[in-house]
Amino acid sequence: MAELGRLVDKVRSKNAGPFWLTLDVFCGSPEVYGRVVSALDTTRVAALFRVDPAVLKRFDIPDLHVVKFSLPRPVVQGTRADRDMHGAGWAVLLEELDI
Amino acid sequence: MTRVLIPAGALGLGYDRDALARGVANRPDIIAIDGGSTDSGPSYLGRGASKYSRASVKAEWRGLMLARAEAGVPLVIGTAGTCGADSAVDWFCEITRELAAELGQSLKVAVLRSGQPAHRIVTALAEGRIRALEPAPPIDAATIEACTNIVALAGAEQIGAALKTGADIVIAGRTTDTAIIAALPLMRGDHAGAAWHGAKIGECGALCTTQPMSGVIQIDFDQTGFTIEPLAAGARATPYTVSAHMLYENSDPYILYEPGGHLDVTAARYHALDPRRVRVEGSLWVPGPYTVKLEGACVAGYQSVSLALVRDARYVAGVRDWAAAVLAATRARVAERMGDMADAVEVELRLIGLDATLGDLETRAGKPAEVGVLGIVTAPSLAAAGEASKILNPYLLHHALSEDEPMPTFAFPFSPAELDRGALYEFCLNHVMALDDPMAAFSLMVEEMGNG
Numbered sequence: 304m305a306e307l308g309r310l311v312d313k314v315r316s317k318n319a320g321p322f323w324l325t326l327d328v329f330c331g332s333p334e335v336y337g338r339v340v341s342a343l344d345t346t347r348v349a350a351l352f353r354v355d356p357a358v359l360k361r362f363d364i365p366d367l368h369v370v371k372f373s374l375p376r377p378v379v380q381g382t383r384a385d386r387d388m389h390g391a392g393w394a395v396l397l398e399e400l401d402i
Numbered sequence: 403m404t405r406v407l408i409p410a411g412a413l414g415l416g417y418d419r420d421a422l423a424r425g426v427a428n429r430p431d432i433i434a435i436d437g438g439s440t441d442s443g444p445s446y447l448g449r450g451a452s453k454y455s456r457a458s459v460k461a462e463w464r465g466l467m468l469a470r471a472e473a474g475v476p477l478v479i480g481t482a483g484t485c486g487a488d489s490a491v492d493w494f495c496e497i498t499r500e501l502a503a504e505l506g507q508s509l510k511v512a513v514l515r516s517g518q519p520a521h522r523i524v525t526a527l528a529e530g531r532i533r534a535l536e537p538a539p540p541i542d543a544a545t546i547e548a549c550t551n552i553v554a555l556a557g558a559e560q561i562g563a564a565l566k567t568g569a570d571i572v573i574a575g576r577t578t579d580t581a582i583i584a585a586l587p588l589m590r591g592d593h594a595g596a597a598w599h600g601a602k603i604g605e606c607g608a609l610c611t612t613q614p615m616s617g618v619i620q621i622d623f624d625q626t627g628f629t630i631e632p633l634a635a636g637a638r639a640t641p642y643t644v645s646a647h648m649l650y651e652n653s654d655p656y657i658l659y660e661p662g663g664h665l666d667v668t669a670a671r672y673h674a675l676d677p678r679r680v681r682v683e684g685s686l687w688v689p690g691p692y693t694v695k696l697e698g699a700c701v702a703g704y705q706s707v708s709l710a711l712v713r714d715a716r717y718v719a720g721v722r723d724w725a726a727a728v729l730a731a732t733r734a735r736v737a738e739r740m741g742d743m744a745d746a747v748e749v750e751l752r753l754i755g756l757d758a759t760l761g762d763l764e765t766r767a768g769k770p771a772e773v774g775v776l777g778i779v780t781a782p783s784l785a786a787a788g789e790a791s792k793i794l795n796p797y798l799l800h801h802a803l804s805e806d807e808p809m810p811t812f813a814f815p816f817s818p819a820e821l822d823r824g825a826l827y828e829f830c831l832n833h834v835m836a837l838d839d840p841m842a843a844f845s846l847m848v849e850e851m852g853n854g
Contacts, residue, residue, distance in 0.1 A: 319653040321440050321697075321829040322537055327649045352763065362655055367646050373653035375537045377763065381443040382828050383702065383748065383780050384761075388443045392759040399765060 307343070308398030310335055316394035319373060321380040324390050326397055328370040336368035342402040343370060351396045352377055372397075403624045404587040405430045409469075410617035411606035413437045413462050413479060414454030417617035421633035422465065425620055426473045433470055434582040436605060437494070438481035440697060440829070441651070448699035448827030450489035450551050460497050467501055467571070476565055478572040478582045486576025487551040488517035494573055495849070502852030509571055509851045512564040516575030516844055518552040523696065523835065531836040533693070538832040545830055549698035552831065557661030557694065558597075559840035561585035567848050576697065578660055579605040587623035595685035598665040600628035602658055603647050603682070610647035613637035627683035629675065639680045641672035661840065663689040691836060694843060698831035704784040705823035706791035708777035710798040711813040720803050721773045725751045728797040735793050740786065747790045752776040784822055791820035
């Protein structure tokens with residue numbers, strides 16, 4: 304077991320427009336990418352954001368050693384309940400996940 | 403071949419002046435820069451105002467106007483004034499007029515406006531020409547009419563029309579980030595997939611290179627692909643940095659929707675020409691129905707905020723109970739003293755140091771030295787928000803954890819303790835509108851500026 308953020312180069316989250324959030328896990332090498340792809344369970348990622356796994360889009364991108372997730376923003380950007388206008392803070396949930 | 407010089411990811415972020423000079427010396431066919439985005443939230447569109455300082459925008463635009471004069475090619479800005487609403491375009495035109503006079507330039511300026519009158523969108527909705535994207539808030543005529551600003555995102559066709567006027571400068575309201583870069587290559591018959599793909603890669607300037615903050619890049623578009631080259635000393639584009647940019651702020655790393663079709667980069671190939679330049683081929687443009695994306699912002703209330711700081715160790719340890727008690731007491735007093743208005747007043751406390759960023763999703767717990775208590779009141783008017791903040795204040799200042807202890811006093815960094823935030827805006831459209839004629843929802847005017 305290790306925190307995902309300690310294995311990979313970088314975990315980034317960002318708005319993809321006001322209604323979507325996208326997270327990129329930059330693994331940095333084929334070895335780490337292989338480990339992350341097999342160990343990172345989509346259901347667990349969905350649980351971090353409390354969304355149905357069916358709405359979470361996942362892209363495993365071997366050429367870039369990147370695993371990408373996109374989901375409707377947990378709260379729409381700029382609404383009263385929003386806490387993070389640019390959506391960059393959500394990355395830590397994934398970064399601190401033990402895999 | 404079409405050479406596009408891109409000075410930065412956005413006007414207001416700064417650019418490397420030496421790199422810009424190299425770009426001009428390389429004889430570009432056009433200089434294109436983005437002026438905004440929704441990324442900083444709905445307030446800018448709601449108010450029709452710029453995020454960046456006028457002084458910064460003017461200083462950077464001055465540099466680009468000088469570069470344009472030297473290069474003798476069109477200069478285009480998209481999404482002028484952060485949000486691209488008509489008032490932001492007017493603001494940007496005013497800056498341009500001032501600069502034209504100060505620099506002694508005589509200019510033909512094409513102004514493309516993207517603002518949408520509510521009735522146009524209401525009519526389109528009634529005619530079945532509005533389609534919801536996923537996820538979209540429900541809309542009806544009343545929602546649309548409640549928007550303080552609605553813009554449609556112009557594509558390459560509208561920017562192309564502005565360029566065809568022969569303008570020296572194009573000032574465009576809301577456009578897609580890519581349209582200002584893709585327009586000229588498309589007009590000149592370069593590869594359509596390459597035009598859109600290169601535009602997406604270049605839309606944030608040097609963010610697709612090893613030196614993201616250096617700003618300036620140039621892209622050469624031709625019949626089969628595009629070549630990207632950063633212009634700052636030491637900056638390099640690699641197949642990795644270039645292809646990875648498709649991930650950025652994009653929910654699908656292979657597909658990008660634009661007015662009139664979509665880009666598919668699934669089969670794109672990235673090849674290093676040398677340590678600095680990357681060649682890309684194999685991107686596909688897939689034509690589709692002509693739709694433009696809409697953005698709208700409306701007022702969702704008015705806010706007043708307070709910040710108190712809890713440093714006492716016992717209060718820090720018990721801060722959740724303390725905050726719950728402050729909230730309960732405040733809500734009770736708001737109900738008691740604000741009459742009919744009380745039901746529409748929302749009071750919230752966010753605990754900075756515990757979970758202010760992630761709220762219920764927070765997975766970590768620690769022992770902070772202090773906790774910031776951010777009080778947020780949202781109400782139907784600014785006056786009501788201020789009233790509720792003032793009702794909150796005595797509790798934030800003095801509320802005790804138990805009845806039998808000395809009255810505590812917490813730290814406030816400001817006087818007055820509450821700050822008016824003004825209107826809370828929300829994005830209320832995530833829809834596209836079908837158009838028979840791309841210019842049907844946009845206006846183009848040509849203005850002479852300066853006196854030479």
